[in-house]
Amino acid sequence: MLIAVTLDREGHFQVSDVDNREETWILLKSIEWGQFYEDQVADSELEEYEIEDIYEMEAEDWEEYLQNFITRGQFEILEI
Numbered sequence: 001m002l003i004a005v006t007l008d009r010e011g012h013f014q015v016s017d018v019d020n021r022e023e024t025w026i027l028l029k030s031i032e033w034g035q036f037y038e039d040q041v042a043d044s045e046l047e048e049y050e051i052e053d054i055y056e057m058e059a060e061d062w063e064e065y066l067q068n069f070i071t072r073g074q075f076e077i078l079e080i
Helices: 021-029 036-043 059-067
Strands: 002-007 013-017 076-079
Touching: 002 021, 013 021, 021 036, 021 059, 059 076
Parallel strands: none
Antiparallel strands: 002 013, 002 076
């Protein structure tokens, strides 16, 4: 099982099951460090998806897309 983990500015961990795409999407978009999602999309020259788009992705493509956002202490993917 893969989980996405973030750490907010108050030191609280937020976790979601990567298979729960809506929850993981909300978690990713809620990272408080500036405009994390928008900055990562621009820096990595990624396509910016809407929540509806992520449901159409194959599981491997979704996981690969999330890999682009891994930043130590801000967004990590862990296998448990």
